[in-house]
Amino acid sequence: xxxxxxxxxxxxxITAPRGKRPINVWVTADERQRIERLAxxxxxxVSVYLRTLGLAFEPKSTLDADxxxxxxxxxxxxxxxxxxxxxxxxxxxxxxxxxxxxxxxLHSIGELRDQIADKVAAL
Numbered sequence: 001x002x003x004x005x006x007x008x009x010x011x012x013x014i015t016a017p018r019g020k021r022p023i024n025v026w027v028t029a030d031e032r033q034r035i036e037r038l039a040x041x042x043x044x045x046v047s048v049y050l051r052t053l054g055l056a057f058e059p060k061s062t063l064d065a066d067x068x069x070x071x072x073x074x075x076x077x078x079x080x081x082x083x084x085x086x087x088x089x090x091x092x093x094x095x096x097x098x099x100x101x102x103x104x105x106l107h108s109i110g111e112l113r114d115q116i117a118d119k120v121a122a123l
Contacts, residue, residue, distance in 0.1 A: 068120055075116040082109040
């Protein structure tokens with residue numbers, strides 16, 4: 001017959017880097033999700049994020065850098081769109097849409113590009 005000990009699953013041993021010891025912290029499910037979100041925003045594992053905060057150092061967010069990069073790419077796309085519209089005006093004026101409407105669209109694109117640049121500069 002099997003003994004009770006033989007039926008129990010073996011405990012998984014956790015090996016930690018030499019000289020390091022874990023600290024157990026009790027948190028609610030909401031707190032855990034928030035900590036995980038904040039750690040992800042700084043591109044750090046949760047343990048590294050908590051250790052740096054616990055040692056009175058607040059890591060800088062990489063989320064802002066990602067946002068700036070996305071805005072810069074968007075500004076480049078808007079600029080290319082404006083360039084294509086200008087080329088269309090030169091090559092095929094009046095075809096498909098009145099020149100006045102296309103010029104108004106070009107003006108709007110220029111304003112949008114300026115707004116994107118202002119947002120990037122504000123970050």
